[in-house]
Amino acid sequence: MAPCDETQIWNSYSAFDDEIPTVDYSLLFSHDPAQRFMALEFLRHACQEFGFFYLVNHTIPDAVFEGILKGISNYFDPTTLNERKIYRKKGALDTIRWDQNSSSGENREYLKLFAHPKFHAPAKASAFSKIIEEYSKEMRKVVDGLAKAVSKTLGFEEHYIEKAFNLKSGFDVMAMNLYPPNSTSKGPVGLPEHTDPGFVITLIQDVNGGLQILSHKGKWINSYIPHHGILIQLGDHLEILTNGKYKSHIHRVIVDNNKVKRISVVSLHGPSLDKVISPGIEFVDDEHPKEYHGTTYKASLEANGCHLIDVQSSLQDLRILKP
Numbered sequence: 677m678a679p680c681d682e683t684q685i686w687n688s689y690s691a692f693d694d695e696i697p698t699v700d701y702s703l704l705f706s707h708d709p710a711q712r713f714m715a716l717e718f719l720r721h722a723c724q725e726f727g728f729f730y731l732v733n734h735t736i737p738d739a740v741f742e743g744i745l746k747g748i749s750n751y752f753d754p755t756t757l758n759e760r761k762i763y764r765k766k767g768a769l770d771t772i773r774w775d776q777n778s779s780s781g782e783n784r785e786y787l788k789l790f791a792h793p794k795f796h797a798p799a800k801a802s803a804f805s806k807i808i809e810e811y812s813k814e815m816r817k818v819v820d821g822l823a824k825a826v827s828k829t830l831g832f833e834e835h836y837i838e839k840a841f842n843l844k845s846g847f848d849v850m851a852m853n854l855y856p857p858n859s860t861s862k863g864p865v866g867l868p869e870h871t872d873p874g875f876v877i878t879l880i881q882d883v884n885g886g887l888q889i890l891s892h893k894g895k896w897i898n899s900y901i902p903h904h905g906i907l908i909q910l911g912d913h914l915e916i917l918t919n920g921k922y923k924s925h926i927h928r929v930i931v932d933n934n935k936v937k938r939i940s941v942v943s944l945h946g947p948s949l950d951k952v953i954s955p956g957i958e959f960v961d962d963e964h965p966k967e968y969h970g971t972t973y974k975a976s977l978e979a980n981g982c983h984l985i986d987v988q989s990s991l992q993d994l995r996i997l998k999p
């Protein structure tokens with residue numbers, strides 16, 4: 677490819693360093709009513725005006741973050757590549773999936789697994805599996821707390837989201853990503869543009885840079901997560917439940933032709949697979965007609981003919997087209 681072509685491609689993947697809101701988790705549960713009220717108001721603003729935010733002062737110990745990031749780095753050792761190939765796509769019953777993609781559309785090595793209601797992890801890597809399971813349990817506690825807080829920002833009692841999504845049996849998939857695979861990419865894209873299904877998506881990373889999110893206003897924004905902070909992105913099914921009040925956002929990963937080398941841990945926290953998700957009656961009236969079709973979480977995940985572990989968005993298909 678001629679150098680000028682390369683520059684043109686890179687320019688189309690550049691993004692702005694606009695501020696992303698930072699929500700203090702501990703203040704959402706403050707015993708001081710005024711402080712709690714302010715924190716919940718700020719969370720409402722972050723959900724409605726952004727749809728993504730950083731979460732700090734949460735309950736996950738630093739050692740859990742450091743443990744999983746180190747564990748992933750060790751697991752993706754290039755010399756043990758062959759051992760991981762047993763988790764390459766096999767069939768409809770896969771609960772763990774590994775793959776390595778190096779193409780103009782995607783450049784990453786990943787390990788995905790079903791984390792909830794039942795936890796699955798690579799049997800051979802038992803110490804690593806324990807680390808992943810601990811991370812997953814800790815993150816679920818944070819997500820349960822967020823479900824309470826988000827319910828309140830919508831004007832409901834704290835169990836509204838938990839009940840609407842049947843979160844106690846919620847379907848969670850974890851993806852552990854290494855960008856670019858083997859330190860070489862074929863082009864600037866780590867992961868192409870997409871939104872994610874579910875209630876919320878939690879994300880941590882080892883180094884900053886690479887993840888870009890498309891704002892409400894159509895502007896690509898670089899995400900720089902504070903140290904030991906969590907990036908929260910609202911999922912497609914919160915958008916459906918709230919009839920578009922709280923929206924999910926398109927995002928992508930850019931490896932900038934191998935300049936950004938990074939590990940991320942992404943958990944997609946979904947409703948239970950059999951739960952029908954449709955716009956809540958509280959969000960529908962003459963001024964806000966129903967904007968989405970209702971369907972079970974499972975059917976929405978399988979809508980593109982994909983395996984559940986792909987957790988792909990089908991939001992476009994669920995939108996009711998305006999006449």
Ligand SMILES: O=C(O)CCC(=O)C(=O)O
Binds near residue numbers: 872887927929
């Ligand atoms: O690795 C990242 O930063 C984002 C990954 C992502 O968007 C996903 O797995 O859905």
Ligand SMILES: [Fe+2]
Binds near residue numbers: 870871872927
């Ligand atoms: Fe994503």
